[in-house]
Amino acid sequence: MTSQFVPRDSGYHKKVTNSFQEQAVMKTVNASIVSVVPGETILEFPFQPSLTQQNGFIHAGIVSTVLDSACGYAAFSLMSEGAAVLSIEFKVNLLSPAKGDKFKAIGRVKKAGRNITVTEGELFSYTDGKEKLVATMTATMMAVY
Amino acid sequence: MTSQFVPRDSGYHKKVTNSFQEQAVMKTVNASIVSVVPGETILEFPFQPSLTQQNGFIHAGIVSTVLDSACGYAAFSLMSEGAAVLSIEFKVNLLSPAKGDKFKAIGRVKKAGRNITVTEGELFSYTDGKEKLVATMTATMMAVY
Amino acid sequence: MTSQFVPRDSGYHKKVTNSFQEQAVMKTVNASIVSVVPGETILEFPFQPSLTQQNGFIHAGIVSTVLDSACGYAAFSLMSEGAAVLSIEFKVNLLSPAKGDKFKAIGRVKKAGRNITVTEGELFSYTDGKEKLVATMTATMMAVY
Amino acid sequence: MTSQFVPRDSGYHKKVTNSFQEQAVMKTVNASIVSVVPGETILEFPFQPSLTQQNGFIHAGIVSTVLDSACGYAAFSLMSEGAAVLSIEFKVNLLSPAKGDKFKAIGRVKKAGRNITVTEGELFSYTDGKEKLVATMTATMMAVY
Numbered sequence: 215m216t217s218q219f220v221p222r223d224s225g226y227h228k229k230v231t232n233s234f235q236e237q238a239v240m241k242t243v244n245a246s247i248v249s250v251v252p253g254e255t256i257l258e259f260p261f262q263p264s265l266t267q268q269n270g271f272i273h274a275g276i277v278s279t280v281l282d283s284a285c286g287y288a289a290f291s292l293m294s295e296g297a298a299v300l301s302i303e304f305k306v307n308l309l310s311p312a313k314g315d316k317f318k319a320i321g322r323v324k325k326a327g328r329n330i331t332v333t334e335g336e337l338f339s340y341t342d343g344k345e346k347l348v349a350t351m352t353a354t355m356m357a358v359y
Numbered sequence: 360m361t362s363q364f365v366p367r368d369s370g371y372h373k374k375v376t377n378s379f380q381e382q383a384v385m386k387t388v389n390a391s392i393v394s395v396v397p398g399e400t401i402l403e404f405p406f407q408p409s410l411t412q413q414n415g416f417i418h419a420g421i422v423s424t425v426l427d428s429a430c431g432y433a434a435f436s437l438m439s440e441g442a443a444v445l446s447i448e449f450k451v452n453l454l455s456p457a458k459g460d461k462f463k464a465i466g467r468v469k470k471a472g473r474n475i476t477v478t479e480g481e482l483f484s485y486t487d488g489k490e491k492l493v494a495t496m497t498a499t500m501m502a503v504y
Numbered sequence: 505m506t507s508q509f510v511p512r513d514s515g516y517h518k519k520v521t522n523s524f525q526e527q528a529v530m531k532t533v534n535a536s537i538v539s540v541v542p543g544e545t546i547l548e549f550p551f552q553p554s555l556t557q558q559n560g561f562i563h564a565g566i567v568s569t570v571l572d573s574a575c576g577y578a579a580f581s582l583m584s585e586g587a588a589v590l591s592i593e594f595k596v597n598l599l600s601p602a603k604g605d606k607f608k609a610i611g612r613v614k615k616a617g618r619n620i621t622v623t624e625g626e627l628f629s630y631t632d633g634k635e636k637l638v639a640t641m642t643a644t645m646m647a648v649y
Numbered sequence: 650m651t652s653q654f655v656p657r658d659s660g661y662h663k664k665v666t667n668s669f670q671e672q673a674v675m676k677t678v679n680a681s682i683v684s685v686v687p688g689e690t691i692l693e694f695p696f697q698p699s700l701t702q703q704n705g706f707i708h709a710g711i712v713s714t715v716l717d718s719a720c721g722y723a724a725f726s727l728m729s730e731g732a733a734v735l736s737i738e739f740k741v742n743l744l745s746p747a748k749g750d751k752f753k754a755i756g757r758v759k760k761a762g763r764n765i766t767v768t769e770g771e772l773f774s775y776t777d778g779k780e781k782l783v784a785t786m787t788a789t790m791m792a793v794y
Binding site: 302332354356 | 789791
């Protein structure tokens with residue numbers, strides 16, 4: 215895959231996958247990395263009854279969990295070596311019920327700065343292979359040196 | 360406890376606790392209800408290593424999960440009998456790392472309407488009994504008839 | 505221009521332009537319509553010293569004013585005849601200082617529903633013809649019948 | 650008035666009022682300062698037909714303009730001497746139509762940090778002296794050194 219961004223840290227792929235493996239909550243939601251390119255991270259996770267709200271859909275907060283990680287790692291992939299990434303704030307819009315067999319979260323950098331990086335995320339559901347947009351996120355990430 | 364709101368549904372307490380028990384994700388995060396009054400719901404949950412991000416803090420998405428439920432039930436407590444509650448969108452600001460022994464999420468109604476209810480949430484951490492504000496949420500909830 | 509959306513109201517263009525002309529604040533900021541297609545509205549306005557903040561850039565609230573109108577009219581273009589449009593909430597991220605000769609705001613529908621429509625906006629600056637992304641908006645619009 | 654915050658810059662009042670006077674848009678909306686204390690700024694402005702949307706209410710973007718200035722100056726009042734203040738992002742919820750004789754915007758610091766300050770704002774309308782909550786804002790401000 216190609217990317218419009220040039221990473222400042224050539225070890226961007228390794229640092230993202232290492233950090234992802236240290237997020238215990240990613241195991242709890244059973245998420246895995248689909249791809250990491252400079253400025254974009256894609257994660258996926260299957261439906262799990264243990265993550266549902268009262269109607270049997272994935273809870274909006276779990277949707278946010280995977281979107282936040284996807285957006286955070288998209289930002290992290292462009293940060294300098296030695297910087298850590300921190301979510302300052304995010305906003306989520308819930309467009310459709312989070313039901314389906316599996317879910318994919320795409321996080322992308324909209325504007326990368328030395329301190330502040332703005333990212334956008336989309337979460338899709340897959341039901342019998344049919345894709346549907348479930349939620350969008352805008353998240354502000356900070357580099358901590 | 361007293362409340363500035365008069366519930367339209369006298370069964371507000373029962374419907375909130377019933378719905379809460381149907382949210383499987385609340386068991387996964389080990390959350391429990393502290394109180395439900397008209398227009399306000401308080402939830403709490405203990406620290407769990409399975410919910411952490413790469414630094415060992417509770418993941419921002421899990422913080423959002425409990426805040427969203429607290430805000431949603433605050434809104435739900437004021438809705439008419441037969442209405443269901445749906446999160447349209449929320450915004451979370453992360454003020455301090457989510458570390459501590461336990462966490463408390465307070466959801467409150469800011470403006471209740473027939474269709475749209477705006478809520479605000481605060482999540483506090485407790486470390487050796489010391490309280491700290493970790494995150495705030497503004498969430499828009501919709502009544503579905 | 506083509507659009508992925510089919511308008512429910514064939515008079516969508518006229519109702520948007522009529523409503524735009526009734527927004528007195530659009531005259532104050534000297535905004536004009538560039539285009540209206542189903543699900544998308546583009547507005548533009550020139551730099552004006554009367555709209556600036558302390559550094560001589562266009563104030564973030566004025567950026568929001570034009571973005572909100574662009575997003576609102578994008579949503580309105582897809583609404584049924586007789587419905588009015590109302591902004592419920594929006595979030596703005598400010599990516600670059602709003603300086604330049606003129607500015608263009610694009611509002612687009614992300615998800616159109618009968619009651620709730622989610623929109624996204626982008627505001628660009630133009631300095632000697634050079635385009636730069638200044639701000640993004642996510643706005644939730646409601647149809648009032 | 651008292652405040653829970655201790656300003657790092659004893660000249661906080663003067664720097665806020667000076668900067669406010671340099672915001673030309675504040676003259677356009679006819680806003681004035683009601684009070685500046687450490688961590689809180691209150692502004693007010695009268696109804697003006699030139700600031701209205703299609704129903705004759707003050708446009709949501711103008712509401713945001715005054716709220717953003719109130720929140721920004723609340724943050725600025727706590728910043729070190731020599732720091733400038735920058736809005737990174739804000740979210741506005743619109744609770745009631747912005748109609749009335751005059752409007753008051755209160756901006757308050759929720760969490761002050763060296764780099765990032767989180768603020769909350771409320772805008773009230775006054776009609777024949779009767780107060781009504783029109784809109785809320787959460788805004789993230791950055792200190793630029």
